[in-house]
Amino acid sequence: MEIFYYMVFGGLAAVVAALELSKSNKDRVNTSSAFNSFKNNYLLVYSLMMAGDWLQGPYVYYLYSTYGFGKGEIGQLFIAGFGSSMLFGTIVGSLADKQGRKRACVTYCITYILSCITKHSPQYKVLMVGRILGGIATSLLFSAFESWLVAEHFKRGFDQQWLSVTFSKAIFLGNGLVAIISGLFGNYLVDSLNLGPVSPFDAAAIFLAIGMAVILSSWSENYGDPSESKDLLTQFKGAAVAIASDEKIALLGAIQSLFEGSMYTFVFLWTPALSPNDEDIPHGFIFATFMLASMLGSSIASRLLARNSVRVESYMQIVFVISSASLLLPILTNFFIPLDPKRKGGSISFAGCLQLLGFCSFESCVGLFWPSIMKMRSQYIPEEARSTIMNFFRIPLNIFVCIVLYNVNAFPITVMFGMCSIFLFVASILQRRLAAIGEKPKTEDWAMMKEKNSEAEPLNDA
Numbered sequence: 001m002e003i004f005y006y007m008v009f010g011g012l013a014a015v016v017a018a019l020e021l022s023k024s025n026k027d028r029v030n031t032s033s034a035f036n037s038f039k040n041n042y043l044l045v046y047s048l049m050m051a052g053d054w055l056q057g058p059y060v061y062y063l064y065s066t067y068g069f070g071k072g073e074i075g076q077l078f079i080a081g082f083g084s085s086m087l088f089g090t091i092v093g094s095l096a097d098k099q100g101r102k103r104a105c106v107t108y109c110i111t112y113i114l115s116c117i118t119k120h121s122p123q124y125k126v127l128m129v130g131r132i133l134g135g136i137a138t139s140l141l142f143s144a145f146e147s148w149l150v151a152e153h154f155k156r157g158f159d160q161q162w163l164s165v166t167f168s169k170a171i172f173l174g175n176g177l178v179a180i181i182s183g184l185f186g187n188y189l190v191d192s193l194n195l196g197p198v199s200p201f202d203a204a205a206i207f208l209a210i211g212m213a214v215i216l217s218s219w220s221e222n223y224g225d226p227s228e229s230k231d232l233l234t235q236f237k238g239a240a241v242a243i244a245s246d247e248k249i250a251l252l253g254a255i256q257s258l259f260e261g262s263m264y265t266f267v268f269l270w271t272p273a274l275s276p277n278d279e280d281i282p283h284g285f286i287f288a289t290f291m292l293a294s295m296l297g298s299s300i301a302s303r304l305l306a307r308n309s310v311r312v313e314s315y316m317q318i319v320f321v322i323s324s325a326s327l328l329l330p331i332l333t334n335f336f337i338p339l340d341p342k343r344k345g346g347s348i349s350f351a352g353c354l355q356l357l358g359f360c361s362f363e364s365c366v367g368l369f370w371p372s373i374m375k376m377r378s379q380y381i382p383e384e385a386r387s388t389i390m391n392f393f394r395i396p397l398n399i400f401v402c403i404v405l406y407n408v409n410a411f412p413i414t415v416m417f418g419m420c421s422i423f424l425f426v427a428s429i430l431q432r433r434l435a436a437i438g439e440k441p442k443t444e445d446w447a448m449m450k451e452k453n454s455e456a457e458p459l460n461d462a
Helices: 004-022 032-054 057-066 071-099 101-118 122-141 144-155 162-192 199-218 232-245 249-273 283-305 311-327 328-337 350-380 381-407 413-437 446-462
Strands: none
Touching: 004 032, 004 232, 004 283, 032 071, 032 101, 032 122, 032 144, 032 162, 032 199, 057 071, 057 162, 057 199, 057 283, 071 101, 071 232, 071 381, 101 122, 101 144, 101 199, 101 311, 122 144, 144 350, 144 381, 162 199, 162 283, 162 350, 232 381, 249 283, 249 311, 249 381, 249 413, 249 446, 283 311, 283 350, 311 350, 311 413, 328 350, 328 413
């Protein structure tokens, strides 16, 4: 069955190469040299940031296990990371809007570097501090950089459609090519050079430091709402009002939470799904295959986003339906191809091969999702509180992931996949609703809400 892995990887690589090389003028957006320089600078920084993140991922669990911690203790460390992202995410998001997005991006680099340094200690308390720092850094990674990009893009007067070019390229590189290279580089450090499981974290810290130097030397600062001096609570309330008063923002938040919750659950489930009887599977090679599938999705997204005739709200309905069907495969294969309880070890089974193809389809949907959700966020989320609202969206996601992590052994794997499939189908229904109301004007924009709040404050004081 080993040839199967190479066939899937080779097939995906060929399709991605064909898509990239066959792009016509319809699939490309004509841009200016000033924009290209701006885009390339951002892509360099984003790739370095993602390299710092991807280098760590495959070795976190392994490092903790080499320090002698059991499954329960390691689970608590992971829960601490997602929990800190949930608790501190909205706070750091509000601070990014208030104190500056560039400053928040630099804070991400410093926080994540400190988290990497804690990995040198085998002390549980020190590692817990590292996980908390890592959770804060994750909140900044998925809000501050995008918020800075969108604000700076429009501040420089670039066309709105050009933003989708940066989004699709960022996902193609940062979540695809960089992920593959980082995985191979981490494997080279640990296995080939025998530098130990902490070496990828040291390499990650170096990439983060380089990225921080580029940010400090070439980025300008931008803010959320600089018109008045707001305290953190006021900024927090304003973001909550924006979500509650605009159905499009609320729908977007629900869609994002449902999809990302299913995606993070999938991260924990794909290994036991492909090796239910302890089959010997090449985890690193499969991970690289998933990332290649994600590159395929982002390549398709770049073509779709380049065409004004195609609405992102429309095609994402189909993406969510396909992703829902993809995660139904483990349930179907378990029903039609029962497991042989006597079979232990060996190569991947026929059912596993079918599931791997389904998982690659899901990862392609992930590659389509990221640039598309970024595009929709740039359209619907008010600039004044972009980072705050984006971190609001991550609260239900982090709660869900913490619950899944805590109960990962409580339910059969088919139940977990079924739950994710239902969530993704619900996301498609919500996306249909968003497509229906997306072209309607906002019921109350951010400026109107600020005006109402300012009128109400004197009454409250009286």
